[in-house]
Amino acid sequence: SGPQDLGTWYLVKDGKVAPVITANSEIPKEALSPAKVLEYKARDGMDLVGYVSIPRDAEGPLPAIAMPHGGPWVRDTLVDPARWDQMLANQGYVVFRPNYRGSLGLGKDYWMAGDNKWGYEMQDDVEDGMQALVDQGIADPDKLAIFGWSYGGYSAMAASTRENPMFNCMVAGAGVSDISRLRGGGFAGNRFLREFQKPTISGKSAINHMENVTKPMLIVHGDYDAIVPVDQSRRFVDRLEAMNADFQYIEIEDMGHSPFELHQNMQWYPALFEFFDTKCGF
Template structure:
């Protein structure tokens, strides 16, 4: 995390003593928060409530690496799950009230090619009884001898369904014989023993289930094309989505309603924004949308933290917001938002019987806090900060701005100004997001807050090509590296200067990945626009 911070500082300093000296004088006017506070790994993250509502499991950082802590709500720490030798913990999830699944990722080589490998293990509450949940698949070899695979599958953590109604098993897809066609296993989470539900289909590497936990979706690549199929609930056969009346219209299945005949699908509304519709899979009738917005696309389907079933939709105008299909979750969300009005709050865990709700709250100036809401006692209990040392009142508020580019297209963005200082003629940074098909939001960004704390004005621009603002806006950036997208970045810098916010002699374009490319291209294409650039891992 320190790399881009360091690179931006060096980029500005190398452009002459006047730039470096001027900024040093400006910086003395504000109170510096130690750089380590911004660059730290989150001290508590990924927090989950156990299915019986008695324990919390979460990531903490130990010697620079993530480990998992399992903490009873009443009592001392029950267990620790360590990182692996040469591997990192990728994710974890409660399987049932006594077991967790943990995915480890590491780098390896296959046939002289560097690969990313994953392995899936099960642990008890005390961090013990560790078993590999993926056992070798016995197969017939030449003659009559029965053998096992000598080369394990590369990716071993693709859980299809957590089967909450069957807490002793999970469904998982795995290409165990390395032929590009994944089977689906029903795995006993206590032993790793399994049976095969699907032996494998040509060109299929991924599967999905409906709300009755039946396998209904299958997709992947064969040697020639992308395959995308679903199973009819009534007729029970697999059908290619491309063969349906709606399959060629940019519509794709993203989940199922409680009625197995009805699928949730992603498509575009009349304003060209991604929306969620329903389709009757037996009649091919496209039903009314359950979420549609005039300004922005939906972000993703929200799943229930325990069952994994679709319960809502998230969308972002400036800050993320969830619309729940479930009335009970809607009421809980309203209660939480009333108690915590200054943050964006999400229910990340719950136990309905005990009326316990695990809440993650964050904002533009708050990197995140976990709370436990007890609806029986009407108490909201603080659990943990994600970044100790970051105090919201010391952070700079992020302002929503919009300006027109050189051809009059409105460009949405976010402006962060240093606190307690004159807001004119500042050293400034245009911070370009990666992707480029991604977007910035009005939420906490450690890099933005570090730079503002050091006296810089920071502008985050959602240039043409950014996602989330409709098909036409995103498509305007296609094949426009160094073209329209770069023009919008240049216009962002010019807008800062025109508004009197930025000192034209102290302005920098910075970013990582695509943002790094744009920073470097800015010096080539418009060297008079910025005096410095910082490019981290440009692509």
């Protein structure tokens, strides 16, 4: 599989290999956008890597969306498992998926460099990758957004509270607004995460820096989320409302941590595209 090949499953039996099914075979490969590796340096000199999906036959600079992965202790590859990169590239947006420090699969030092750096160096890594795309003439510096889910949602919330924010707008799905209240189900059910990883979680909680929020925000959360409780978004939204901030909140009934079902996605996809068009200036 690859950015333009969603994968084929095979059956191996009696020494023979036969294809069983190809994912989304109705979508021609030429309709999908290519992705490439971006190697760049963080502002503190750390070498980083990410992936960039660029709309087919488009010439930059283009509107660009930073899409930091969840976890944060996973990594992105050339293939986005959620396929949001292809969905957004199809709308004409460059999509950047950074492996910020703390990501797995790139060595122990890379992974541990994210310890207790939430909202600080980990956040710098997202912005520094976008700046590299601006410097290369791929991304339009006046049309930048950030969109993420879970830790990526945290990153979008953190971006909203930075002074002199890089992004025109932020989309936070199932985001963590208050690190001190993070008691997700993953810690309860995983001894390694509970005993060894959880002590590495500290940094900037967006809810403590709301005075810096000046950009439009779209916030999405499922009311049945056992990983990042919906209260993380509700409390953040209450503060935004009290500030008379420019935001939209969508709470999806009976949805857990991620929108796996079509009917769940249809409750926020239209709002997502409208948000980019009307609030981000895309």
